[in-house]
Amino acid sequence: MPNKLVEVKNLKKHFAVGRGKVLKAVNDISFDVYEGETLGLVGESGCGKSTTGRTIIRLYEATEGEVFFNGENVHKISGKKIKDFNRKMQMIFQDPYASLNPRMKVEDIIAEGMDIHGIYKGEKRRERVFELLETVGLNKEHATRFPHEFSGGQRQRIGIARALAVDPEFIIADEPISALDVSIQAQVVNLLKELQKEHGLTYLFIAHDLSMVKHISDRIGVMYLGAMMELADSEDLYAEPLHPYTKALLSSIPLPDPDIEESRERIILSGDVPSPISPPSGCPFRTRCPEAMETCAVKNPEWLEARPNHFVACHLYDPNLHKE
Amino acid sequence: MSETLLEINDLAVSFSTQGGEVQAVRGVSFAVAPGETVAIVGESGCGKSVTAQSIMRLVPEPPGRIKHGSIHLNGKDLAALSDKQMRSVRGKQIGMIFQDPMTSLNPTLTVGDQLTEGILTHENISKSEAEKKAVELLNLVGIANPQERLKLYPHQFSGGMRQRIMIAMALMCKPSLLIADEPTTALDVTIQAQIIDLFKEIQEKTGVAIIIITHDLGVVAQIADRINVMYAGEIVESGTVKEIFYKPQHPYTRGLLTSVPRLDGDRSQPLIPIAGTPPDLFSPPEGCAFTSRCKYAMEVCRAYDPAVTHLSDRHFTKCWLQDERAEKPF
Numbered sequence: 290m291p292n293k294l295v296e297v298k299n300l301k302k303h304f305a306v307g308r309g310k311v312l313k314a315v316n317d318i319s320f321d322v323y324e325g326e327t328l329g330l331v332g333e334s335g336c337g338k339s340t341t342g343r344t345i346i347r348l349y350e351a352t353e354g355e356v357f358f359n360g361e362n363v364h365k366i367s368g369k370k371i372k373d374f375n376r377k378m379q380m381i382f383q384d385p386y387a388s389l390n391p392r393m394k395v396e397d398i399i400a401e402g403m404d405i406h407g408i409y410k411g412e413k414r415r416e417r418v419f420e421l422l423e424t425v426g427l428n429k430e431h432a433t434r435f436p437h438e439f440s441g442g443q444r445q446r447i448g449i450a451r452a453l454a455v456d457p458e459f460i461i462a463d464e465p466i467s468a469l470d471v472s473i474q475a476q477v478v479n480l481l482k483e484l485q486k487e488h489g490l491t492y493l494f495i496a497h498d499l500s501m502v503k504h505i506s507d508r509i510g511v512m513y514l515g516a517m518m519e520l521a522d523s524e525d526l527y528a529e530p531l532h533p534y535t536k537a538l539l540s541s542i543p544l545p546d547p548d549i550e551e552s553r554e555r556i557i558l559s560g561d562v563p564s565p566i567s568p569p570s571g572c573p574f575r576t577r578c579p580e581a582m583e584t585c586a587v588k589n590p591e592w593l594e595a596r597p598n599h600f601v602a603c604h605l606y607d608p609n610l611h612k613e
Numbered sequence: 614m615s616e617t618l619l620e621i622n623d624l625a626v627s628f629s630t631q632g633g634e635v636q637a638v639r640g641v642s643f644a645v646a647p648g649e650t651v652a653i654v655g656e657s658g659c660g661k662s663v664t665a666q667s668i669m670r671l672v673p674e675p676p677g678r679i680k681h682g683s684i685h686l687n688g689k690d691l692a693a694l695s696d697k698q699m700r701s702v703r704g705k706q707i708g709m710i711f712q713d714p715m716t717s718l719n720p721t722l723t724v725g726d727q728l729t730e731g732i733l734t735h736e737n738i739s740k741s742e743a744e745k746k747a748v749e750l751l752n753l754v755g756i757a758n759p760q761e762r763l764k765l766y767p768h769q770f771s772g773g774m775r776q777r778i779m780i781a782m783a784l785m786c787k788p789s790l791l792i793a794d795e796p797t798t799a800l801d802v803t804i805q806a807q808i809i810d811l812f813k814e815i816q817e818k819t820g821v822a823i824i825i826i827t828h829d830l831g832v833v834a835q836i837a838d839r840i841n842v843m844y845a846g847e848i849v850e851s852g853t854v855k856e857i858f859y860k861p862q863h864p865y866t867r868g869l870l871t872s873v874p875r876l877d878g879d880r881s882q883p884l885i886p887i888a889g890t891p892p893d894l895f896s897p898p899e900g901c902a903f904t905s906r907c908k909y910a911m912e913v914c915r916a917y918d919p920a921v922t923h924l925s926d927r928h929f930t931k932c933w934l935q936d937e938r939a940e941k942p943f
Binding site for chain 1 (some may be wrong): 807
């Protein structure tokens with residue numbers, strides 16, 4: 290088993306939304322990310338997947354719980370060590386239009402991190418920028434241009450070059466391709482895969498597109514309403530989903546294949562995701578779950594290893610519950 | 614095809630901007646039969662939405678302009694109608710559903726007011742009759758307690774529910790054609806599945822023809838009878854769903870299909886993207902617009918626009934590879 294690079298333990302991130310109400314965006318989730326792997330996080334809008342990513346990289350302080358990076362509690366790092374930590378963990382954002390400063394040249398956008406950390410100065414800085422541009426499939430003529438001169442796919446490449454500039458070990462990619470056109474998405478995903486191979490990077494890949502997440506990830510975590518529902522190897526999760534939500538999610542995804550679509554049996558969930566401000570009692574999914582039982586309204590299911598390396602939070606798989 | 618509901622012939626739409634003329638749609642022709650579902654697929658900027666807006670005559674003029682071409686609905690040319698005449702078509706004979714259910718409803722009016730607005734304009738009926746009809750349609754689109762819901766405002770509904778309301782609204786006057794522009798793009802997948810099911814159901818019940826515009830090939834595979842693939846303002850390939858998915862002939866169509874991962878696909882197989890980016894429609898290139906991104910581009914592609922080749926009575930493509938002198942790469 291490879292090393293645990295990131296350990297997330299009982300992480301909670303709550304936001305106060307006024308009038309004493311609390312939005313529980315992330316509510317007690319735990320998982321590990323192993324060195325060199327890609328862990329995918331999927332779920333529908335508002336499930337807390339982006340908040341999880343942002344809390345791990347300290348864009349948000351955690352409400353409760355811990356995140357360990359290389360054994361160190363990231364929310365307790367202070368002083369000079371913060372800089373070291375920031376170098377090792379980088380982020381790629383969803384919107385390639387909003388995440389690049391329109392007043393800065395590409396060269397300075399990419400090198401900003403290097404300048405802050407005082408690595409690669411003078412002529413070396415420029416060489417490094419050229420090298421990074423080439424790595425992400427752009428060329429050195431692009432260094433002196435401004436973001437508006439680029440297309441969405443090219444901008445996302447600039448964002449990737451910026452993340453790579455400080456030689457990170459771990460990259461959080463938050464919906465890095467959802468703003469891009471289909472033919473461009475594949476270009477960026479292939480690039481991310483190549484870079485991972487070359488630089489031994491570890492990814493947390495956050496997206497709502499389960500087909501793409503399955504393509505890029507070694508393991509996948511499925512989130513719903515701030516909670517982790519299931520976590521497994523991508524092939525296992527697809528071949529043998531355990532949680533009723535995962536089953537429904539998988540069957541909702543249309544396949545680009547009319548023959549299969551003609552005969553496919555689907556599980557169509559009724560209703561909408563409840564508000565995270567007043568989530569249901571017990572299991573968050575019970576209001577839409579086709580297999581909900583009485584217990585589900587009373588007790589929050591435990592996070593258990595139902596099969597080897599296949600975790601699920603669902604009463605259906607709780608051995609103690611079925612003994613009675 | 615015996616009957617034709619809608620027939621578009623050589624439609625061209627341009628926008629004049631400070632930088633010059635953008636040729637958004639460059640000679641599009643296709644037909645829709647009553648009760649069928651035709652999908653228009655393509656990437657942003659390919660002209661699929663502008664084509665749909667032209668059918669409704671919703672392209673803002675200026676800066677937009679229908680340069681040439683005709684749009685016949687039941688034999689009447691919509692492109693030649695006056696704005697006033699067009700108003701009796703919009704919402705009555707053609708219903709439209711937009712992408713974003715969050716912004717396409719008026720937040721200051723109740724759902725009931727918005728649902729009945731169209732039918733009160735088009736038909737000579739009383740308010741209570743119109744409301745009865747609205748309740749019927751809310752029932753059809755699967756909204757519980759429709760009577761009470763009429764009094765609510767859009768913000769009191771979720772995204773999926775709002776899209777259901779939009780669909781009900783588009784169907785109020787029993788249109789023969791429904792245009793849905795990316796109707797599920799803003800929705801989560803479990804909600805998307807509900808809405809796609811709803812489209813199929815209403816089509817069975819009302820026999821309405823649907824033009825669906827989307828970039829999601831999975832959605833197309835579920836819902837469409839025929840597909841038009843658009844690139845740089847032109848239809849580059851058109852055929853039945855099975856012809857497009859199983860026998861794609863245009864390199865762009867093939868590229869689209871190989872660049873999306875499949876849920877049931879093999880992870881070790883890399884995706885095959887289409888290199889490069891779409892051309893600038895200020896000055897579309899000579900010859901075939903896809904040349905610069907095409908793996909199979911030949912000399913001739915750069916210089917001359919390819920002709921339309923018919924492969925079956927419904928399947929056609931615009932590509933030089935179909936020429937008998939070209940080597941067949943696939």
